[in-house]
Structures are given as C-alpha cells and as structure tokens.
Amino acid sequence: MRRWIKRVAITITILAIALVSIGVFYEQAARSRAAKDFPAPGRLVDIGGRQIHLNCEGQGTPVVVLEAGADTSGSPLWQPVQEQVARFTRVCSYDRAGIMWSDPAKGPRNSLAIAEDLHKALRAANEQAPYVLVGASMGGPYVMTFTKYYGKEVAGMVLVDASHPEQTARLAQASGVPASDPIPFVFRALAAMAWSGLPRLVLPDAEIPELPSQTAKAITAYQPTSLAAAFSEAAVFEDSLREAGTFRTLGNLPLAVLSRGKPWSAFSEAERTASGLTREQFNRSEAAWASMQDEEASWSSNSTHQVLTDSSHVMQLERPDAVIAAIKDVVGKVTRANALP
Incomplete structure (x- = not known):
C-alpha cells in the first residue's frame, strides 16, 4: 500500500x-x-533604468497629455480622441508603469509616483511645456497631483468624469452600499500567477467595439502582464485620492469638466443587474456623483461644465466628440492667453 x-x-x-x-x-x-x-505605437522612453511608453502625434503647442483611468488597457483607450486632437495640436498618450508596453516599477503606485514618472517621461522625450492635462476617471486625481507638484508646466486641464477625492465615502453613504475591496481575491491570485499562463487562458478577450479590432487584440495580448500593475495602483487608491484632495485650487486655469448623465432607463437589464444597485440606489449615487462633479468645476474660476446625458463613465469611447471639443476649447483658451501682451 x-x-x-x-x-x-x-x-x-x-x-x-x-x-x-x-x-x-x-x-x-x-x-x-x-x-x-503588437509593437508599441510610440516611443519607449528611458526614465532611469526602466522604460515608459509615450505615444505623441501632431505638432503645435500647448501639448495635450492624456491620462487614462484605472484599467489594464492604458493608452489605447484614447485612440479615437488622440487621432483627432493631433489634427490641431501635439498630443501624447502614455502607459503607466507595468501597463501595456511600459516596464513595471517597484514601490507603491500612488498618484505622486505616477506624476513623477510622467514628468520624467515628458522631459526625457523632450516634450515641451505648457501642457494641457486630460484625466479620465482615476486619471483626474493623477493630473491634479501632477499639477500640484509641476503646476508651472500646466496651462489647462480637462476632467473626463473624473474621480473625486471623497468619492468612496460619499458614494457609499448615498447608495447605502459599503465600499468593497477594489481587488477581489480571485483577481489577486490571477495577477500573482501571470507567469504560469493561467490568466491568459481564463481572462476574456477585450471587447471594445469603439476601437479597431487590432487595438482590442493588443489590449487582450497585454492584459495578463498589466494586471499586477493595475492592482498595485488599486491597492493605494485611497492614498492617491487623499493626495489629490490636498490640491483643489486651480485659480483661473482653463478647465473643462465633462460628467456622465446617462439615466437608469437608458441602461440594459444586464447592465442594471451587473451594477448591483437598485434603481433608487443608482439615482442616489448618481446625484452624489453629480454634486462632486459640480465641485470639481468650481476648482477654477475659468471653467466649463457639461453633463452628457447619453454617456456613462467611459466617455472617451462613448462620446469622443465631446472630449475632443472640450480639449479644443481649453487649447484655444491657452493659445489666446499666451498671445496676449
């Protein structure tokens, strides 16, 4: 036996x-x-022993810098916006450390570390200020942190349904649903096992109809190696939000705020179920979100605020035309201001 x-x-x-x-x-x-x-569409810029992918197109000033939200998809999500912005000024998207084509980094991936990486990458690539920063979702606190430390280089800002420093507590209070762990255990395990090939076998392909199929395939191909970095950022979201929350005064900096406004009735039954919220909870949460978006618009005395009733959160894909128009408006204000004696 x-x-x-x-x-x-x-x-x-x-x-x-x-x-x-x-x-x-x-x-x-x-x-x-x-x-x-799927080679990197832009440059791999050395920032001191590791490389950051920086993709710049077009000519002109100010330079528009696109900061993605919390996701494994990185810079490709900006493709519909970047292609059009490049027609009227220079525009750069990039991938944060460990996402898509950028090398991973050691240490906490909070908003300060992210701002430092972006600043180093722009300098190493010889991209010249002034910059118009565009932050989507969690990219909002990241560009606010960048402006806090490198404000002399920032001439304008666009916030695309951007996260608010107090969103976790205020959304939980409004909906009555306690904030959950941003990284479920199963996803932590998958990220830790990227070397084994398991995540590549079990993760679904990226389905993003607003992007060319080749771009969606690139996101799928790099998703398993981007997981760890995305979760590293998620682990310190509250730290990043607190850091961004210490800087909420932009003076008269040109600012455009775009906010979602898609009502409950416009979502499919599957989308409603996936949200985990009742209609009442959804409406209370969206009212709290709208209030925080109003606050963001008040951070500058030279701001505009547009609510898109036909878009949910990822409006650079759902309403790229509105994002492009907001960027063009801010770029125009910066250009006119710099032309004054």
Whole structure:
C-alpha cells in the first residue's frame, strides 16, 4: 500500500511539474508573440533604468497629455480622441508603469509616483511645456497631483468624469452600499500567477467595439502582464485620492469638466443587474456623483461644465466628440492667453 501511495504521489508531482512547465513555456511564447504582433505605437522612453511608453502625434503647442483611468488597457483607450486632437495640436498618450508596453516599477503606485514618472517621461522625450492635462476617471486625481507638484508646466486641464477625492465615502453613504475591496481575491491570485499562463487562458478577450479590432487584440495580448500593475495602483487608491484632495485650487486655469448623465432607463437589464444597485440606489449615487462633479468645476474660476446625458463613465469611447471639443476649447483658451501682451 505504501509503495502504491508513493508511486501515485510521484506521478502526480511529475504531472504537476510538467503542467507548470508547459504553462510557463506557453506564457513566454505568448509574450514574445505579443511583442512581435503588437509593437508599441510610440516611443519607449528611458526614465532611469526602466522604460515608459509615450505615444505623441501632431505638432503645435500647448501639448495635450492624456491620462487614462484605472484599467489594464492604458493608452489605447484614447485612440479615437488622440487621432483627432493631433489634427490641431501635439498630443501624447502614455502607459503607466507595468501597463501595456511600459516596464513595471517597484514601490507603491500612488498618484505622486505616477506624476513623477510622467514628468520624467515628458522631459526625457523632450516634450515641451505648457501642457494641457486630460484625466479620465482615476486619471483626474493623477493630473491634479501632477499639477500640484509641476503646476508651472500646466496651462489647462480637462476632467473626463473624473474621480473625486471623497468619492468612496460619499458614494457609499448615498447608495447605502459599503465600499468593497477594489481587488477581489480571485483577481489577486490571477495577477500573482501571470507567469504560469493561467490568466491568459481564463481572462476574456477585450471587447471594445469603439476601437479597431487590432487595438482590442493588443489590449487582450497585454492584459495578463498589466494586471499586477493595475492592482498595485488599486491597492493605494485611497492614498492617491487623499493626495489629490490636498490640491483643489486651480485659480483661473482653463478647465473643462465633462460628467456622465446617462439615466437608469437608458441602461440594459444586464447592465442594471451587473451594477448591483437598485434603481433608487443608482439615482442616489448618481446625484452624489453629480454634486462632486459640480465641485470639481468650481476648482477654477475659468471653467466649463457639461453633463452628457447619453454617456456613462467611459466617455472617451462613448462620446469622443465631446472630449475632443472640450480639449479644443481649453487649447484655444491657452493659445489666446499666451498671445496676449
């Protein structure tokens, strides 16, 4: 009996080692294939021992800098906006450390670390201020933090349904639903096992109809390696929000705020179910969100605020025309101000 048990144990161990080896080989081959099939569309800029992907197009000043929200998709989500903005000024999107084509970084990935990386990348690429910063969702607190520390280089700002420093507590109070762990255990486990090939097997393909199929395939290919960095940011969201919350005065800096306003009735039944909210909870949450968006518009005496009733949160995909128009308006204000004697 003991001999039989020992043989079974050895067989299981050998099979496990073989499966892990196959998984590692599969993952490394997939990463090589991703690098070959989906090369970085921009430059890989060295910021001191690691590289940040910076994709700049167009000519002119001020330079528009696009900061993505909390996601594994990074700069590609800005493609519909960037292509059009490049027609009237220079515009740069980029990937934060560990996302898509950028190298990972050690240490907490809070808003201060992110602002420092972006500043180094722009300098290393010789992109010249002044900048108009565009922050979507969590990108809002990131560009506010950048402005806090490098304000002399910032000439204007666009906030695209941007996160608010107090959103966690205020949304929980409004909806009556306590804030949950931003990183469920299963996703933590997947991120930790990226080397094994398992995330690449179980994660669904990116389905983003607003983007070219090749761009969506690139997001899918890099998603497993972007997970850890995205979760590293999520782990310190509250720190990032607090840091951004210490700076809410932009003076007369040109500011455009775009806010979602899509009503409950415009969402599908599947989308309503996925939200986990009742209609009443949704309406209370959206009212709290609208109040916070109004506050963001008050951070500058030279601001505009538009509520898009036909868009939900990711409006750079749902309403890129509105985002482009807001950027163009702020760029125009900056250009006219700089032309004054």
